[in-house]
Every structure is written in structure tokens, then in C-alpha cells.
Amino acid sequence: MRFPVIVVIAVLLFLLTRYVFSRKLLYFPMPVNAEQLAQMAARIPEAEEIRISVGKNTVLHGWLVKKDWTGLPTVFYFGGNAEEVSVNLADFSARVSANGVLINYRGYGQSGGSPTEARLKADALAIYDHMATRYSLDATNCAAWGRSLGSSMAAYLALERGLGRLMLTCPFDSIQAVAGAYYPSWLVNLVLEDRHRTIDFAAGITSPTLILVAPNDEVIPTQNTLRLYERLTCPKQLVPVHGAGHNTISSFEVYFDAVNTFLEKDLAHTRSHRLTKDPAK
16 A cells, blocks of 8 residues: 555655646746836836736736827737846837837736736737726737747737737747757656747747847747747748847847837738738628
8 A cells, every 4th residue: 555655655756746836937027116217207207106906805006108099009908028128118119109008017016916827818818808907908909929938928919809910029839849959858847837838829829920049049949939930821921030049139220120010010911911801800
């Protein structure tokens, strides 16, 4: 009888370790304190702090950069795995031709809760639904923008809510495949809890999509980005930012030029394409 008990205990310990540590290896929450928030608000007065309740006990914290609800698109931004979204406020204010909704993931900044793939994707929908209802937003005049890890949530939001635009910075086909480029596949499959397999639903995305890639990306192998790009069947554009790495891509002027050019394209073509491809939307 002792042997089966030992086996059961060993399996339970493994599952517990997998649950706790696989997500600690994937998500790197970045904090922000009240003094930093106050400094940010003083530097960028057009940025408004917002809080959105999701579920029963979790409140997400972030920012709204409101410029022109009717004349400009509204971008829902999802950051990387070690990114506190307020670092993007200056760029959204001065360099992006759009309104911006930037909300920290659970456990990041001053957002409550702890991140899991399922929760982050559900939160993305809840954030959009809250803002769309409050400000009467038209989905065809909205865009989802995800950077690195955030590409998973942005793509999912675009798919589920039929947004007019999708922008992905240094995206991947799946976290599982990216990890497999660095570690043995058997170990990845055994340990990894959240796999963020965007490639599984990429063909269903109808939103015109811009992919910004860093040819010198030292985190996301180029082939993982290209596999996702090839799977997309929507109108799509791939823009390499030459000389850029994973963490420096947004420091190049061509990066924001590409974003603004993409956002300023005629939305009438987007509506026509979407209605032709999916009459239900």
C-alpha cells in the first residue's frame, strides 16, 4: 500500500509545482506606486486614470488617453510580460494618432488578482465591453494592439469582438513553440500551463492586421512570428523594423509611422471586407 501512496503524493506535488512555477516563469508583474502615478498624471494631463471591475473581487487599473472619440480610432493596448503600461503613455499622447485604452494585467501595476491565460483573455473582453458601452464605441473604429505576450490577448479580442484593426508587435505563434526553441519540447509540454496558442485561431481573424517585427529579436524567434503571419487569412501587412531588437523596436520612428499609416487607412474598405467575409457580423 505504501508504494501507491507515494506515487499519488509525488503526482500531487508535481501538479502543484507546475501550477505555481510555470506561471511565475511566464508572467513578470511590474508594480507602480502612488507617487509614480501622480508624476505620470502631471506630465501627461490628457491621460486619465481608470479602474474597471472584472468578476466579483478584481479591479483592473490603467489609463485612458482621450483625444477625439468620433474623428480618431480607439486603440486597446496590451503590453509585454514585464511591462507596466504607463510607460507607453507619452508615446500614445504624442506619437499615436488614436485614443488609447491601456489597462494593466491582473497583478501588474495597481491591478488586483493574479494572471492566467484564461483570466487575461476574459479580462480583454471585459475591458472592451466596458469601454464600448460607456463611450458608445463602434467596433469597426477600434483596434487591438498587442506587444509580445500582449499579442495573444489583442488577437483574441479582435477575433471575439470583430474589431476594425489588429496590430501585433513581435508576436508569436504560441508560447509553447517559442519555449521549444530554448528548451527540450518534452520539458516544455510537461511544465507549461499557459500556452497562448494564437496560431490555433489565427485563420478565424477577419480584422485587417499589421505585424511589426524586429529582425534582430532576441526573445521571439523570427520563424515564430512568420508562422503566425502565414496562418492569417485576413488582409495583412508585415513591417520589419530594421536594426530593432525585441525591447528596442518602439524607439524607431518607422515603427510609429507604420502604426499611424495603418490606423489612418480608409475604414470603408474594412467594413466592406468584413461584411463580405462574415455576414453575421
